[in-house]
Amino acid sequence: MSSPIFVAIDTPDLERAKTIATRIRNHVGGIKLGLEFFCANGRQGIREMADLGLPVFLDLKLHDIPNTVGKAVQALRPLEPAILTVHAAGGRAMLEDAKAAAPLGTKVVAVTVLTSLDRSDLGAIGVEDEPHDQVARLTGLAREAGLDGVVCSGNEVAAARASWPDGFFVVPGVRPADAQAGDQKRVVTPRAALDAGASILVIGRPITQAQDPDLAARAIAATL
Numbered sequence: 001m002s003s004p005i006f007v008a009i010d011t012p013d014l015e016r017a018k019t020i021a022t023r024i025r026n027h028v029g030g031i032k033l034g035l036e037f038f039c040a041n042g043r044q045g046i047r048e049m050a051d052l053g054l055p056v057f058l059d060l061k062l063h064d065i066p067n068t069v070g071k072a073v074q075a076l077r078p079l080e081p082a083i084l085t086v087h088a089a090g091g092r093a094m095l096e097d098a099k100a101a102a103p104l105g106t107k108v109v110a111v112t113v114l115t116s117l118d119r120s121d122l123g124a125i126g127v128e129d130e131p132h133d134q135v136a137r138l139t140g141l142a143r144e145a146g147l148d149g150v151v152c153s154g155n156e157v158a159a160a161r162a163s164w165p166d167g168f169f170v171v172p173g174v175r176p177a178d179a180q181a182g183d184q185k186r187v188v189t190p191r192a193a194l195d196a197g198a199s200i201l202v203i204g205r206p207i208t209q210a211q212d213p214d215l216a217a218r219a220i221a222a223t224l
């Protein structure tokens with residue numbers, strides 16, 4: 001089985017991104033390219049990264065009115081990413097239009113509650129629930145809208161998986177026991193996330209900022 005680790009290559013520098021991807025390629029299941037990379041390098045940059053041969057998770061977290069998101073996904077179609085993200089908070093019609101516009105082979109997954117938010121952050125935007133309850137609500141919405149799965153933290157993935165056994169669960173905010181959390185607030189170890197039901201783990205800085213990214217990826221893979 002291929003590795004569940006997708007490395008978040010968050011850099012605007014295409015050459016650096018290629019160097020990291022090339023070094024880690026034998027010990028990870030894929031690469032995740034997000035807003036930082038895409039805003040700097042666009043679709044051509046994604047194509048060049050895809051040419052390295054690893055599955056590409058395109059994490060643009062689209063969140064707008066249904067027509068705009070549907071058209072944006074249509075514009076991304078030629079890239080045929082393995083995975084594409086939208087925000088569940090965009091609502092059911094937006095989720096449906098995103099899925100309808102995506103290539104058949106692309107898993108469209110909805111971000112529920114960002115792993116950088118805790119209960120007090122949710123309160124500040126008018127959500128009085130615990131992250132756990134909000135994740136459960138948005139997971140149900142994503143499922144009803146016909147998406148392939150959701151993004152949530154390792155704290156919520158067991159409940160989300162129990163409610164949607166054949167869903168696809170992406171878990172970021174993953175940290176080996178000795179690593180810095182940084183701006184992440186709902187953090188678990190790679191092993192715990194996988195045991196709780198994650199389909200894939202998104203891991204960025206613990207690998208990309210390591211002196212030897214390949215060694216860091218192998219060390220994490222050894223714990224799984």
Ligand SMILES: O=C(O)c1cc(=O)[nH]c(=O)n1[C@@H]1O[C@H](COP(=O)(O)O)[C@@H](O)[C@H]1O
Nearest residue numbers: 008059113114115151172173202203204205
């Ligand atoms: O959709 C994501 O991938 C995502 C959702 C979320 O709730 N939290 C989150 O951290 N991410 C992404 O996962 C990666 C985490 O990176 P590190 O914190 O460096 O491991 C970043 O690229 C984030 O954009």
